[in-house]
Amino acid sequence: QKEVEQNSGPLSVPEGAIASLNCTYSDRVSQSFFWYRQYSGKSPELIMSIYSNGDKEDGRFTAQLNKASQYVSLLIRDSQPSDSATYLCAGNFGNEKLTFGTGTRLTIIP
Amino acid sequence: NAGVMQNPRHLVRRRGQEARLRCSPVKGHSHVYWYRQLPEEGLKFMVYLQKENIIDESGMPKERFSAEFPKEGPSILRIQQVVRGDSAAYFCASSPREHTDTQYFGPGTRLTVL
Numbered sequence: 001q002k003e004v005e006q007n008s009g010p011l012s013v014p015e016g017a018i019a020s021l022n023c024t025y026s027d028r029v030s031q032s033f034f035w036y037r038q039y040s041g042k043s044p045e046l047i048m049s050i051y052s053n054g055d056k057e058d059g060r061f062t063a064q065l066n067k068a069s070q071y072v073s074l075l076i077r078d079s080q081p082s083d084s085a086t087y088l089c090a091g092n093f094g095n096e097k098l099t100f101g102t103g104t105r106l107t108i109i110p
Numbered sequence: 111n112a113g114v115m116q117n118p119r120h121l122v123r124r125r126g127q128e129a130r131l132r133c134s135p136v137k138g139h140s141h142v143y144w145y146r147q148l149p150e151e152g153l154k155f156m157v158y159l160q161k162e163n164i165i166d167e168s169g170m171p172k173e174r175f176s177a178e179f180p181k182e183g184p185s186i187l188r189i190q191q192v193v194r195g196d197s198a199a200y201f202c203a204s205s206p207r208e209h210t211d212t213q214y215f216g217p218g219t220r221l222t223v224l
């Protein structure tokens with residue numbers, strides 16, 4: 001069973017600070033990882049994908065992948081109230097379907 | 111560019127009725143996935159389809175649930191004889207052939223079983 005685990009939170013971060021979201025997984029045969037943002041009552045929105053070890057930056061978002069330690073993280077710089085949402089970590093373990101964590105609820109405090 | 115479209119957005123059924131959920135993928139995408147999200151839970155994979163083929167249905171309940179993606183028209187997720195435990199948000203995602211793991215989600219269908 002390939003598991004993806006996240007701290008469910010809630011995680012509260014002051015506006016303008018860095019939000020750090022973490023995810024671990026239980027299978028070494030990982031292909032790629034994805035971060036989705038989901039507002040309450042809405043569908044998941046893809047915000048980052050990462051395929052290889054290291055950092056990947058896109059605007060205020062940085063995804064980090066460490067396959068040896070089996071974790072992936074998402075950093076959100078200069079957090080805004082509009083970043084308040086549930087963030088879902090998902091992994092593709094070579095079989096096309098995505099395995100999701102339960103999500104971390106993030107609240108940005110103005 | 112139209113994204114993934116799903117309809118209906120909200121569906122109410124009484125126990126024992128049938129629910130039929132539709133998904134039109136992003137234009138040019140040939141891979142469709144269905145996921146279910148129960149209240150306060152993460153998304154769970156149900157089925158992966160390509161045109162006219164079911165590739166992986168390992169997440170589908172063995173009974174009452176079926177899915178298809180015909181040559182023409184949308185993908186359909188069908189739930190027969192619904193029960194209250196089927197109440198959930200059902201999301202469809204699609205991906206292009208060359209990056210099958212980059213999946214884009216539709217707005218979902220929220221099924222309520224009375």
